[in-house]
Amino acid sequence: MTATANTDGQGGARPVLTVRDLQVQVATTGGAKTVLDGLSFDLMPGETLCLAGESGSGKSMTALAIMGLLPKPMARITGGSIKLGGQELTELSEAGYRDVRSNRVAMIFQEPMTSLNPLMTVQQQLVEVLLEHDTCSRAEAPARALALLKDVRLTEPERRLKQYPHELSGGMRQRVMIAIALACEPEVLIADEPTTALDVTVQAEILDLIRLLQEEHGTTVLMITHDMGVVAEMADRVIVLRHGQEVEAAPVKDLFDAPRSDYARELLAAVPRLGAAPARPQRKLGETVVEVDDLTVRFDITGGVLNRPVARVHAVESVSFDIRKGETLALVGESGCGKSTIGKALLGLVPWEGSIRVAGRQTHGLSPRMLKPVRRDIQMVFQDPGASLDARMTVRDQVAEPMRVHGIAKGAELDDRVEYLFRRVGLKADMMDRYPHEFSGGQRQRICIARALSLSPRVIVADESVSALDVSVQAQVLELLQELQSQDDLAYLFISHDMAVIEQVADRVMVMRLGQVVEEGARDAVLHDARHPYTRRLLSAVPIPDPHRRRPPRAEAEPGLGSPIRRIGDPPTRLNLSEVAPGHRAAS
Amino acid sequence: MSVIDPPAVARRGRARKVAAVLGELMRRPRAAFGLIVIAIMAIAAVFAPWLMPHDPFEQSFDGLTLAGAPLPPGGEFPLGTDLLGRDLASRLILGTRTSLIIGVLANGIAVILGAGVGITAGYFGGWIGAILMRFTDLMMAFPALLLAIVLAAIFQPSLLIVALVIAMVNWVQMARVIYTETRSLAEREFIQVQRSIGSGTLRVLGSHLLPHLLSSIVVFGTLGISTTVLLEATLSYLGVGVQPPTPSWGNIIFENQTYFSTAPWLVFFPGAAIVLLALAFNLVGDALRDILDPTLKGRH
Numbered sequence: 001m002t003a004t005a006n007t008d009g010q011g012g013a014r015p016v017l018t019v020r021d022l023q024v025q026v027a028t029t030g031g032a033k034t035v036l037d038g039l040s041f042d043l044m045p046g047e048t049l050c051l052a053g054e055s056g057s058g059k060s061m062t063a064l065a066i067m068g069l070l071p072k073p074m075a076r077i078t079g080g081s082i083k084l085g086g087q088e089l090t091e092l093s094e095a096g097y098r099d100v101r102s103n104r105v106a107m108i109f110q111e112p113m114t115s116l117n118p119l120m121t122v123q124q125q126l127v128e129v130l131l132e133h134d135t136c137s138r139a140e141a142p143a144r145a146l147a148l149l150k151d152v153r154l155t156e157p158e159r160r161l162k163q164y165p166h167e168l169s170g171g172m173r174q175r176v177m178i179a180i181a182l183a184c185e186p187e188v189l190i191a192d193e194p195t196t197a198l199d200v201t202v203q204a205e206i207l208d209l210i211r212l213l214q215e216e217h218g219t220t221v222l223m224i225t226h227d228m229g230v231v232a233e234m235a236d237r238v239i240v241l242r243h244g245q246e247v248e249a250a251p252v253k254d255l256f257d258a259p260r261s262d263y264a265r266e267l268l269a270a271v272p273r274l275g276a277a278p279a280r281p282q283r284k285l286g287e288t289v290v291e292v293d294d295l296t297v298r299f300d301i302t303g304g305v306l307n308r309p310v311a312r313v314h315a316v317e318s319v320s321f322d323i324r325k326g327e328t329l330a331l332v333g334e335s336g337c338g339k340s341t342i343g344k345a346l347l348g349l350v351p352w353e354g355s356i357r358v359a360g361r362q363t364h365g366l367s368p369r370m371l372k373p374v375r376r377d378i379q380m381v382f383q384d385p386g387a388s389l390d391a392r393m394t395v396r397d398q399v400a401e402p403m404r405v406h407g408i409a410k411g412a413e414l415d416d417r418v419e420y421l422f423r424r425v426g427l428k429a430d431m432m433d434r435y436p437h438e439f440s441g442g443q444r445q446r447i448c449i450a451r452a453l454s455l456s457p458r459v460i461v462a463d464e465s466v467s468a469l470d471v472s473v474q475a476q477v478l479e480l481l482q483e484l485q486s487q488d489d490l491a492y493l494f495i496s497h498d499m500a501v502i503e504q505v506a507d508r509v510m511v512m513r514l515g516q517v518v519e520e521g522a523r524d525a526v527l528h529d530a531r532h533p534y535t536r537r538l539l540s541a542v543p544i545p546d547p548h549r550r551r552p553p554r555a556e557a558e559p560g561l562g563s564p565i566r567r568i569g570d571p572p573t574r575l576n577l578s579e580v581a582p583g584h585r586a587a588s
Numbered sequence: 589m590s591v592i593d594p595p596a597v598a599r600r601g602r603a604r605k606v607a608a609v610l611g612e613l614m615r616r617p618r619a620a621f622g623l624i625v626i627a628i629m630a631i632a633a634v635f636a637p638w639l640m641p642h643d644p645f646e647q648s649f650d651g652l653t654l655a656g657a658p659l660p661p662g663g664e665f666p667l668g669t670d671l672l673g674r675d676l677a678s679r680l681i682l683g684t685r686t687s688l689i690i691g692v693l694a695n696g697i698a699v700i701l702g703a704g705v706g707i708t709a710g711y712f713g714g715w716i717g718a719i720l721m722r723f724t725d726l727m728m729a730f731p732a733l734l735l736a737i738v739l740a741a742i743f744q745p746s747l748l749i750v751a752l753v754i755a756m757v758n759w760v761q762m763a764r765v766i767y768t769e770t771r772s773l774a775e776r777e778f779i780q781v782q783r784s785i786g787s788g789t790l791r792v793l794g795s796h797l798l799p800h801l802l803s804s805i806v807v808f809g810t811l812g813i814s815t816t817v818l819l820e821a822t823l824s825y826l827g828v829g830v831q832p833p834t835p836s837w838g839n840i841i842f843e844n845q846t847y848f849s850t851a852p853w854l855v856f857f858p859g860a861a862i863v864l865l866a867l868a869f870n871l872v873g874d875a876l877r878d879i880l881d882p883t884l885k886g887r888h
Contacts, residue, residue: 347784368786375786387777391883392799401795402785435882451781 015042016085016187016220017066023079024061024070024244035075036061036244043188048214048221050231050252053241054267054470055441059224061244063192066222067107068097085187102133106181110193112173116165122149122176123161126183133184148179151216152209170335171202178209185217192224199334200497204541207233208553226470228271229543232256233550240264252547270472271545272500280507280523281486286325289377289458289491290346295319295354297341297515301565314564314572315341316352317515323459326485328492330506330523332499332538336564338515339495343461346493347380359458376406379452383464385444389436395447396432402454421450425480442473446480453484459491466501478504499542503527511535514564516575521584531586612879619875625868633684641666642675644682645833658851668853670844679835680857686836690751690820691813691865697755698816699809702762707793707801709763710770717767724763732757733822740828750829754819762808766801773800803877810873814866821862837861 024036036058043049051059064070066082068089082089084104092100101107109115117125126145130136136144142161149157152175165173174194181189191210195203207230214221223234231238235252240263248261259265297316300309316338323329331339345352348363348371356363359377366374379402382388389398400418403409409417419429425446436444445465452460462481466474482505484490496502502509502523509526511519511534519532530536544551566572575587613619632639642665652658652673661668667677709720727735739753773779774797782792821838823829830836832843837858844854 349780349783372786375784380781380784382777382781384777388781390778390796390799392881393795401787405785405787405791437883451785455785 013044014085016045017043017222018083019043019062019066019080020083021080022062022065022077022082024058024065024075025078026075027073032078034078034244036065038080039239039241039244039246040080041239041246041249043220043222045187045220046214046218047236048223048234050223050225050235050238051241052225052228052231052238052267054226054472056243057241058244059226059241060192062241063107063190063222063224066190067101067105068092068094103184104186105188105190106184106186107190107192108174108177108181108194110196112170112177112197113165115177116173118165121162121164122168125176126161126180129180129183135184144183145179148183149176151182151213152176152179153212154179169202170198171205174198174202174206175209178206178213182213182217182219186219188220188222190222190224193226194223195230196225196227200499201334201537201541203230204543207543210234211553227543228268228471229545232545232547233543235547240267256545256547266472268545270475272471272475272498272504273545274500274503274527274539274542277500277503283326283486285327286489288322288324289359290321290323290493291355291357292322292342292346293320293355295342295345295352295356297338297345297350297352309568311565312568314515314566315350316345317572318354318574319512319515319517321510321517321520323491323493325458325491326489328485328494328505328507330494330496330502330509331512332496332502332509333512334497334538336514337512338564339512340463341515343380343463343493343495346378346459346461347375372406376455377457378459378461379455379457380461380463381445381448381452381465384468385441385448386436386468388448389444391436394433394435395439398436399432399447399451399454402451406455408455417454421454424453424484425450440473441469442477445469445473445477449477449480449484456488457490459493461493461495463495464497465494467496467498474501481505499527499539511538514562514572516572517577517587518575519584519586520577521581521586525581525584529581529584531580531584535586609876609879613872613875616875618871622868622871622875625864626872629684629688629865629868632681633688636682636685640675640678640681642678644674644678644835646675647673658847658854660851661853667857668851670840670854671847671851676840676854676857679840680837680861683835683837683840683858684861686747686830686834687817687820687838687862687865689747690754690830690836691817691869693748694751694754694758694820695809695812695816697752698758698812699762699805701755702759703766703801703805705759705763706766707770707797710767711774711789711793711797713771713774720763721767724760724767727756728760728764732819733826736819736823737826737828740823745828745831747830750820750823753823754816757819758812758816762805762812765804765808769801769804770797773797799880802880806873806877806880810869811866813869814862817862817865 020040022036022039023034025032026035039062041049051062053059061070061075065077066089070076077090084100089097089100123142123145126148127141130141130144131138145161146157149160154160154172154175160168160172168176194210195206198206210221211234213219225231232252237249238252238255239249240247240255240261242263248255248259248264250260255264256268259268295316296318299313299315301311301313302308303310319342321329331342333339341350344350346356346358348366354364358374361374363371363374389395396418399421400414403414403417418432422429422432427443427446436447439447466477469477478501481492485492492505494502494505506523508521509523510517511526511532513534519526519530519535526535527539530539577585577587579585613623650664652669658671658673659665659669665675665677667680670676670679705720705724709717736753736757739756740749743749779792779796782796817838820829820836821841824836824839825842830839832839840858841855844851848855
């Protein structure tokens, strides 16, 4: 294929895009900060180049600089050149840039909902783009729009044309975004974390689509991602960035087989690989600390003149499980499957029906005051440590707060305890009087863990607690959680969408779909001997961080999952779990 | 570990905190300017009897030209005289009392009332929120001036009543803004964390919501000062505000507005005083917002 012939830059092919010594500076209160320093690369026709790196590596800045979309006046290009087919882009006027953006370089973003106009139908948005680029006449535009939707393999394309963005699922929206990007048949497609906001099965489909389109149209792709699994699936060549500088540039197989730089080696080592986690340490499990029986959470959607319920969200339908002392139960599933709702129900943050016992105490129907003693036994660590810490309070006060609220300690004793908690989660005590924004993401999550530990709970609900962290940090926080578990015999309810992370921490796994459990059992049984088709689909969608084991792209989109929102009086059918092996149950 | 123990510093008293904020304000040129202006006006209000060059109520014989027109600034009357031959400088200085009291008192009540209603309605939502906010909407729909006139007509006009009337009209905007902000803050994760810890309502509202709302409260509070002073002027003009001959900046303007073309200083000086007061509070408010937000400070 031409793509492979061009990747090594031989055969006289000329690069589509040439970046030389690119330097970008951002104005901060402390003076100009260089966020991109001396980046150079060539983008060959038909290839996929991945810019990989952790947050703050400057990968998105590169894309914005190429598109001329740097947030002015804070950020600007202070040196170097960007050449698109011989044309210098850094010296272009805004009007000139508009021509480049509309006809030669297209970009797809992370969040398709915010990139689409919510007030226009898919057809209107596509036609607008087509007419703007003079690719066809007004009369031909609708037919061309339909052809584009067929190109991106959208199911029922005729119907989709008439729909608004909010009527489409996240995956469909991203397909529409790709259709819009391809409308002008760009020379270069820049994809900035195109699948990060999507579920893993949808991610697999979108990545497949990009690869298929690339084969058909010969588009050159510059892909920006933090996910080494995505890199392995997609890239011909990779540039690893860190702190705005290139650390390593190599063909994808060379990078994964023999990384030359220490940083790339560390980064790859930190990537959780499905099937590579060591066996869980054999511990004697203690008594049952959480017993959940027939838990059901439903929300009514009200509407109409009288504000009466018109539909019902069946967030959680009759879920039962228990967790024993020292054990980690993982809840896995895609967005909207009800896994987070279960965590919230355990802490009494949403109204629920059924029975929940924490350390033997029934919590159903308890008032906030009666629930208070229960909270000493169960605490939660949320997904985004930046959002779950109060920006206006020192971290010392925030870690101390639960102990103040529960009257456990005060004065010097309180100070001692806070200091002890800080040291336990691996932070220095002299950082205690700082505010959350002065810490990195990983440190903030450690602070949240310290806060959760301050009441010496028996159970911690970890709701996507490492999802917002960079992989290297993620590995450290997971390690901390395991360490704390073995010291205190903590029980974890670990909620995550990431199969590879689950494999590292879980003793038992429960797979959820549309509010119901479809499969549950010991970790190895569920992950290596999955019985339910949905579990298998989830597992096969996980990108494999190994370029030698690339899956062939599938053209067909799989049927959607359906929705947990149903009409009143039309509850979903209950799934019956049957035992397929001792301790391993799956829905038939 | 460090020898100078941070807990002692962290638990410093409220007085020291206020002193620290004041020091921080004085270090910023614009805020320092605002603070000085406010201080000068406060001094003028308190020591008015000693600072006035003339009796503000005396209609001096030599305060008018032979033709009976007010005197321009200069000479015996530094800022000129008004149409009755009274010394403008003295009236302005005495008027500082009225305007400052109205500005601070009326606005203070409006801010506390508005923020209180906004936070309560926003945090609790449900029927409490619905009732409070519908009431706010009702107040908003009611013509402010008409309401003020009705209220002022029912009660005997005095400084306190005028301040209360103005507060009744002005709290609504604050309530709306704070309500919307509280609604979005209450959804945030760090407030959910409070619920999962088991914190009481007062702790959530006072320790976590209020600090985040402070910047809006401060900004709207300082912006409100100028509208308050002007509303007082309007009320005085309509005869339901501060009663003559007690001077306020607003009623000085309105008493003399017909002479604007022949004696512009009569409108210019009190107008300038109002603008200066509003500007001073805005500058201080802006700086306060920045100082109170730890995320705007550099890492140490």
